[in-house]
Each structure stands twice: as C-alpha cells, then as structure tokens.
Amino acid sequence: MESDRLKTIRGDYDLIARDYAIHIGNELEAKPFDREILNHFARAVAGRGRVCELGCGPGHVSRFLRDLGTDVFGLDLSPRMVEEARRLNPDIEFGEGNMLVLDLPNCSLCGVVAFYSIVNFPQDSLPAVFAEMYRVLQPQGLALIAFHAGDEVLRPAEEWGQPISMEFFHHPALKIEQMLRETGFAIDEVRERGPYAPDVEYQSHRAYIKARKSDATGP
Numbered sequence: 001m002e003s004d005r006l007k008t009i010r011g012d013y014d015l016i017a018r019d020y021a022i023h024i025g026n027e028l029e030a031k032p033f034d035r036e037i038l039n040h041f042a043r044a045v046a047g048r049g050r051v052c053e054l055g056c057g058p059g060h061v062s063r064f065l066r067d068l069g070t071d072v073f074g075l076d077l078s079p080r081m082v083e084e085a086r087r088l089n090p091d092i093e094f095g096e097g098n099m100l101v102l103d104l105p106n107c108s109l110c111g112v113v114a115f116y117s118i119v120n121f122p123q124d125s126l127p128a129v130f131a132e133m134y135r136v137l138q139p140q141g142l143a144l145i146a147f148h149a150g151d152e153v154l155r156p157a158e159e160w161g162q163p164i165s166m167e168f169f170h171h172p173a174l175k176i177e178q179m180l181r182e183t184g185f186a187i188d189e190v191r192e193r194g195p196y197a198p199d200v201e202y203q204s205h206r207a208y209i210k211a212r213k214s215d216a217t218g219p
Contacts, residue, residue, distance in 0.1 A: 005120075005121075005125075005166075006077065006098065006100075008165055008166050009077055009078075009120045009166050010077050010078050010079075012159075012164040012165065012166045013057075013076075013077065013078035013080065013081050013166075014078050014079060014080040014081070015080075015162050015163075015164065016159050016160055016162050016164065017058070017078060017080035017081045017083070017084050018080075018084065019159070019160035019161075019162065020057060020058060020081070020084070020160075021057075021058035021084040021088060023160065024057065024058065024060070025058045025060045025088065026060065027060065027200070027201065028060060028061070028064055030196065030200045030201075031196060031200065031201070033193050033206075034115075034146070035064070037144070037146070037191065037208050038061065038064055038065060038068070038113075038144075039068065040210075041065075041111065041113065041142065041144045041210065042065055042068040042069065042070045044111075044142055044210075045070060045110050045111040045142060046069060046070070048110035048111070048138075048141075049071065049109060049110035049111075049138065050071050050072070050073065050108070050109050050110065050111075051065065051070050051071060051072045051073075051109060051110060051111035051112065051113060052072070052073055052074070052075060052104065052109055052111075052112050052113070052136070053065070053072060053073070053074040053075070053112075053113045053114075053115070054074075054075055054097070054099050054102075054112055054113065054114045054117055054133075055075075055076055055077070055099060055114060055115075055116075055117020055118075056074025056075060056076045056081070056082075056085055056094060056117075057076060057081050057084075057085065057117075058081060058084040058085050058088055059074055059084070059085030059086075059088055059089045059092060059094060060088075061074075061113060061115045062074040062085070062089065062092050062094075063088070063089050063092065065113070066089075066091070066092055070111075072092065072113075073092065073093035073094065073095070074092065074093070074094045074095075075094070075095055075096065075097025075099075075102070076094070076096065076097065077096065077097070077098055077099070078096075079096055082094050082095060082096055099114070099117070099118075099121075099129045099132065100125065100128045100129060100132065101128075101132065102132045102135075102136055104136045105136070106135055106136065107135075107136070107137065107138045107139070107141075108136055108138070109136050109137055109138065109141060110137070110138055110141050110142070111137070111141055111142045111143070111144070112133050112136065112137060112141075112142075112143045112144070113143075113144045113145075114129075114133070114143070114144070114145045114146070114147075115144070115146045116146050116147060116148065118145065118147050118169075118171070119147065119148055119168050119169060119170075120166055120167065120168060120169065121169060122153075122167075122169055123169070123171060123175065123179075126171075126176070126179055127179060127182075127183065130143075130179055130180055130183040130185070131183055133183075134183050134184055134185065134213055137213040138213070139213060140212055140213060140214075141212070141213045142188070142210060142211070142212055142213075143180075143185065143209075143210070143211045143212075143213075144208070144209075144210050145176065145180075145208070145209050145211070146206065146207070146208045147170075147171055147176065147206070147207055148168070148169075148170040148171070148202075148204040148205070148206065148207075149170060149171065149172065149173045149192060149204070149205040149206060149207040150170035150171070150172065150204065150205055151170060151171075151172055152169075152170045152204075153167055153168070153169055153170070154167065154168040154169075154170075155167050155168075156168070170204060171207075173190060173192060173207040173209070176207070176209060177190060177209060180209065180211045184213070184214060185211035185212060185213060185214065186211065186212045186213075186214040187209065187210075187211050187212075188210040188211060188212050189208075189209070189210040190207065190208070190209050190210075191207070191208045192205065192206065192207045192208070193205075193206050194206075
C-alpha cells in the first residue's frame with residue numbers, strides 16, 4: 001500500500017538524514033552539468049513568483065537556487081531531513097510535505113523542482129506526483145525533474161552503515177516524458193548525461209526534463 005511505502009521512505013530518510021547531509025550536501029560543487037541545468041531554470045523563473053523544491057533533502061539545491069536569486073522554499077517527507085535543511089540554510093523556508101498530496105493552493109507557484117526526488121516512487125505512483133505538480137503551477141509554470149534513467153529497481157540493505165528497506169527506482173526517460181505529456185505538460189527540454197566519477201556520485205545514467213504547464217484555464 002502507498003501509505004506503507006511512505007512510512008518506510010519517511011523512516012529511512014529520518015534515519016540517514018545527518019549522514020545524507022554530510023555526504024550529499026555539497027555534491028553540486030562537483031557536478032557542472034547539474035549546475036548548468038539549475039542556472040537555466042533559475043533564469044527562466046526569475047521574477048515570476050515562488051518556486052518549491054519537492055523532496056528537498058538537506059536543502060542544497062534550494063540553497064543553490066536561492067543564491068541565484070530564486071524565491072524558493074523546500075518540502076520533504078522526512079522531518080529529520082527538514083531539520084537538516086533548516087539547520088544548514090536558516091534563511092530558507094522548509095517544511096514537511098508529501099509529493100503525492102501537496103498542501104499548496106492551485107496555481108500558486110511559478111516553478112517546481114524535483115531533483116532526484118522521484119527515485120523512491122514506482123511508475124504507478126508518478127501520475128499522482130505529476131498531477132500535483134501541474135495543479136500547483138501557474139499557467140506556463142515550469143517543472144524541472146531530474147532522475148536516474150533506466151529500468152532498475154535497487155533494494156540496498158544499508159546506507160552509510162544504517163539499515164534501510166526503501167526501494168530506489170530508475171525510470172526510462174521516454175516514459176517520464178510520456179507521463180508528463182499525459183498530465184498536460186508541454187516538454188521544453190530533455191537532456192541526459194552519463195555518470196560522473198564514482199567518488200562523485202552513484203554510477204547511473206541521469207535525465208533532466210523541463211516541462212511547462214500548458215493549460216491556461218484549469219488547475
């Protein structure tokens with residue numbers, strides 16, 4: 001059941017939150033492609049309103065966007081991750097939030113960012129995630145989604161020495177693009193890259209999709 005999955009995700013990220021912040025919190029420094037993608041997004045939403053980072057973790061992506069002048073806040077399912085994000089970025093707003101059911105008004109954001117945060121959801125959960133993104137975006141609002149591309153499902157027994165039981169899903173880029181179109185999004189850009197060195201990141205193919213809410217009337 002989805003509720004059981006969410007409990008597992010929340011509990012596991014609570015358990016590894018501090019280690020995650022230590023090991024992942026500075027990852028953008030070694031990832032010029034990701035920085036370029038975020039720079040383009042920041043320019044596209046500049047002066048248009050608020051941006052929400054979904055699945056913000058320790059807040060390093062929000063920090064990068066804020067430093068570029070983006071009016072950004074972050075949401076995460078894990079209370080401990082939210083604590084880490086607030087500790088490391090006291091000038092940015094962070095709170096608990098569920099990507100499947102966002103406590104945000106219709107058409108309230110100019111942008112949403114989900115940087116590798118759909119990794120814990122199987123494909124049958126993603127229509128609800130994308131529908132919520134679409135709902136909270138203003139007409140012509142932008143969604144930036146980065147994910148591990150492929151069809152693997154990983155079930156590691158531990159992370160940084162802590163036992164975990166959540167799953168990690170890689171998704172085919174064409175399938176994610178199709179699902180976004182079916183939600184109502186127009187696709188602005190799809191980019192992919194191979195992995196950086198093993199000491200920089202997990203060795204997976206990466207995909208980035210920038211999509212635009214094309215409905216000018218509905219939620």
